Each structure stands twice: as C-alpha cells, then as structure tokens.
Amino acid sequence: MVTHDSRIVILGGGAWGLSTALYLSEAGYSDITILERAEAIPSPYSAAYDINKIVRAEYEDDFYSKLALEAIEQWKTPLFGPYYHQTGYVVATTGRAPAKAVTHLNKALASIERDPAFAPGIRRLNTPADFREYTWQYSGPLTGFTGYFNRLAGYAHSSDAMRGLWEHISKRGVKSVLGEEAGKAVQINYAAGNSGRATSVTTADGKTHPADLVISALGAHSAALIPQLGQTSVARCWSVAHVQLTEEECNLLRGIPTTNIRDLGFFFEPDPKTKLFKLCPLGIGYTNPGADGVSLPPGDRLPPPQDFIPRADEDKLRTLLRETFPWMAERPFVDKKLCWFSDTADSDYCIDFVPGSGGSVVALAGDSGHGFKMMPIFGKWVVELLQRGQQSEPRWQWRTPSAGGQQWGDAVSWRVGRGGELTELIEASRSKL
Ligand SMILES: Cc1cc2nc3c(=O)[nH]c(=O)nc-3n(C[C@H](O)[C@H](O)[C@H](O)COP(=O)(O)OP(=O)(O)OC[C@H]3O[C@@H](n4cnc5c(N)ncnc54)[C@H](O)[C@@H]3O)c2cc1C
Numbered sequence: 001m002v003t004h005d006s007r008i009v010i011l012g013g014g015a016w017g018l019s020t021a022l023y024l025s026e027a028g029y030s031d032i033t034i035l036e037r038a039e040a041i042p043s044p045y046s047a048a049y050d051i052n053k054i055v056r057a058e059y060e061d062d063f064y065s066k067l068a069l070e071a072i073e074q075w076k077t078p079l080f081g082p083y084y085h086q087t088g089y090v091v092a093t094t095g096r097a098p099a100k101a102v103t104h105l106n107k108a109l110a111s112i113e114r115d116p117a118f119a120p121g122i123r124r125l126n127t128p129a130d131f132r133e134y135t136w137q138y139s140g141p142l143t144g145f146t147g148y149f150n151r152l153a154g155y156a157h158s159s160d161a162m163r164g165l166w167e168h169i170s171k172r173g174v175k176s177v178l179g180e181e182a183g184k185a186v187q188i189n190y191a192a193g194n195s196g197r198a199t200s201v202t203t204a205d206g207k208t209h210p211a212d213l214v215i216s217a218l219g220a221h222s223a224a225l226i227p228q229l230g231q232t233s234v235a236r237c238w239s240v241a242h243v244q245l246t247e248e249e250c251n252l253l254r255g256i257p258t259t260n261i262r263d264l265g266f267f268f269e270p271d272p273k274t275k276l277f278k279l280c281p282l283g284i285g286y287t288n289p290g291a292d293g294v295s296l297p298p299g300d301r302l303p304p305p306q307d308f309i310p311r312a313d314e315d316k317l318r319t320l321l322r323e324t325f326p327w328m329a330e331r332p333f334v335d336k337k338l339c340w341f342s343d344t345a346d347s348d349y350c351i352d353f354v355p356g357s358g359g360s361v362v363a364l365a366g367d368s369g370h371g372f373k374m375m376p377i378f379g380k381w382v383v384e385l386l387q388r389g390q391q392s393e394p395r396w397q398w399r400t401p402s403a404g405g406q407q408w409g410d411a412v413s414w415r416v417g418r419g420g421e422l423t424e425l426i427e428a429s430r431s432k433l
Helices: 015-026 062-075 099-113 128-134 158-171 219-225 227-231 247-253 311-324 372-388 422-431
Strands: 007-011 031-036 053-055 089-093 122-125 146-150 154-156 175-178 185-190 198-203 208-210 213-216 234-244 258-261 265-267 276-281 334-343 350-353 361-365
Touching (some): 015 158, 015 361, 015 372, 053 062, 053 372, 062 372, 089 099, 089 128, 099 122, 158 372, 185 219, 198 213, 219 234, 219 361, 234 311, 247 276, 258 311, 265 311, 361 372
Parallel strands (some): 007 031, 089 258
Antiparallel strands (some): 053 154, 089 146, 185 198, 198 208, 234 276, 234 334, 258 265, 265 276, 350 361
C-alpha cells in the first residue's frame, strides 16, 4: 500500500513522467524522485522533444475524444496556457488517398461533430476555395482535397511545456536526478523471496535509489527495464523534418491552422523563435527489433543515424508542400530525425501495475503516438490507479501478447502505407552513398 510518505521513484522525465509527478505532488505524496538520463529536461530522448505537437480531440473512439476535450480545457490554464496555441485544425485527404485514410477521417470527424463543445466550430471543406477561407496562404493546387476545419484544436510547444512543467514541480519539491550516469536507470531491483516487490532502482553510476513504488515512464525505452512490456508495447519511430524559413516567410505563415493531410503528413505554423517550419509524414513507421524480437530505439544496438529520414518520407513531404506551399517544396530539409514512441496494436495506453510486482511497479507505456496532448491531465489517471489499487479501465490494463505476435503495425486503422525496420532503411541509405 502506497502512503503519502512512500518513496516514489519515477523513471523518465518525459511528458507522462512529469505529469505523473505533478499529480502525485498535488495529491500529497511528498517523496518523489524523477530519474532522467538526459542532462536536462526537456530530454532529447523524449518523443515530445519538439517545437510542437498536435492538440486535438478527433478520435475514432469517443472515449479518447472526451479525455482530449478535458485536456484541452487544462491546456488553457495558467500552468499550460503559455505553450498552447489554438490555431484551429484543418484535416483532409487528397484526391489520391486510400479508402482507409478517408474512413478514418470520417470516423474521427463524427466523434467531434456529435459533441456540442465542438460542433459550432466545425466546417466541412470541399473545394480549394473552402480551404483558403481558413488558410489564405495555401498557394498550391490542393488536388482533390476534402475534409474539415475544427476551431477547437491547435498545437502545443512540447519542449517548452515540459520545461515549464518541470520547473513548476521542482518548486513543489519533486526531486530530479539527471544525466547519463547519475540519472539513467539500468535496473529495477526486487526483494529476495517471492513477494516480487521492487525495492530500489540502480542507475548507470552504480548508485542504488531505494523505492517503495517504481513508476516506469520510459516511453519507447520501456522494455529496456521491464522486458515483458516489449511483447505488447513496441518501440516505433516516425520521421520529423524542418524547413528553415526567413523572418518574412515565417511571418507570412504565422497563425495558420495546424494542417493534417491524412495520406501525406502534417505541419504547423512556424516557430517564431527559431523560424523552423516542422513537418511530419504520416505512415506506419519503423521498428528496430533485436535478436530477441523486442524493438527498442537504437543506442546500444545501432549507431543512430544522424540527420536522416527515409527517402520515401522525404518524397511524401515534398508532395505535401507542392500541394500546399509550392514555393517551399524544393527547399532543403534541416534537423531531420527519427522520433521514437511506444506503440500498441489497438493504440490504447498501458497504465497499470506490472503483474507479479505486488503493486510496487507501475508501467506507463503504449502512448501510441497520441499521448502528448494528455500531459495536462495524464498524471490524474496514475493517482487514481494508486488509490483504487487496480486498473478499472479495461483499455488501460496490462495486456498479454496476442497470438499474432508483433506483426500488427500495418493494420492500425489510422495509419496508411507499409511499415519497415530501421536496419533496412539504413542499408538502403548507405547503398546510395
Ligand atoms: C514523430 C512523433 C509525433 C508525435 N506527435 C504527437 C502529436 O502531435 N500529439 C500528441 O499528443 N502526441 C504526439 N506524439 C506522441 C508523444 O510525443 C508521446 O505520446 C509522449 O511523448 C509520451 O510521453 P512518455 O513520457 O511516455 O515518453 P517520452 O516523452 O518519450 O519520455 C520518456 C523519457 O524517458 C527517458 N528515459 C529513457 N530511458 C531512460 C532510462 N534508462 N533512465 C532514465 N530516463 C530514461 C527519456 O529521456 C525521456 O525523457 C508524437 C510522437 C512522435 C514520435
């Protein structure tokens, strides 16, 4: 049983670890320590280490739509508000989109059209002129684009939001141990005998951190410390790229809605500080399985490719730009990277006790690429779990591996295309050198 003075060690100071620390501290837990391998927060290893992430409530499952609406309300509070930009959200498919992308768009639209909080701010877009009513800057042909505009959505500056939250919880007394040696958790230690209880965490410098409760919030890295998670929460990556704009170009695009073309990719208004225009291609993504079949981000396993994204993703982004902002379509991409997240077959999160740990280890994993927007409310669900002593929401329970193994990547309903493995991509890029 966890009490208010239990020693709680949170592994990982990313979006979910920070939110968990906030809610635990607000609920009266007084001895909270975050172990984070990066030298500073925000961590470059976090999936949310970025200038922006989409904040929206469209989901195929109303369950998440309602939670995202609650999160959006929290994004408008003094703690999170400075990082939230409600620019509105344009969602569309091109005339060449596969049926899967159109079906997803229609289901997601239905989830918010039914809700009176969103309905007045939604407008269907059927012609290029309709789209230009919301983004006059679209100068490309928008070939066959159909979709909608949703006023109640936008983006958050995710790195800045994590920094702001970290500073806030540090002032509340949450402790942090940072760095590749002092902060990198390498092992959860368990009591001798068969209680299965965790007693401490060892960090890379060999130090032992005693713990009554260990909360793992390691994102894509989860299986490194809780190997059983590797069967159901798979490390997968998507590409991120940027175009460096001039001040005038940046000003030209200020205030544009976050734009998500479901069969190509998405982009945001440029970052006024760096003048970077961020784009992400949409697709299945790539895994990095080791000999044991468990996918983890490269690090120990492969030299991480620097400033690299797959050719097919670059092509998708150039098509997206030709359709929307053709003047940018041949510009070099800068600060290209593969961004790793923790993926589940049904895109449901895992927020549960690790079986056999006697309630001493909690696994927060399976963000499935849609977990950042929940940062302002996520930690509440962890406190509820601790107070109830079990996970009552079936979607978030610890799950057992399915008979089909991990070959479900291409079947996820809201992603189109074919997935692959990182090693194939690196080989392909080397053979072109
Ligand atoms: C390309 C891309 C686009 C995305 N877009 C969106 C979006 O638009 N909207 C949205 O809501 N979500 C989006 N996401 C998902 C979002 O980023 C994640 O859901 C969110 O970051 C999950 O938070 P987390 O805390 O579980 O993991 P992370 O934020 O990845 O944090 C994990 C932390 O663990 C630390 N860590 C790792 N190993 C160790 C160790 N051994 N010891 C100590 N610390 C360690 C890392 O440094 C990191 O800080 C996107 C993800 C990607 C990859």
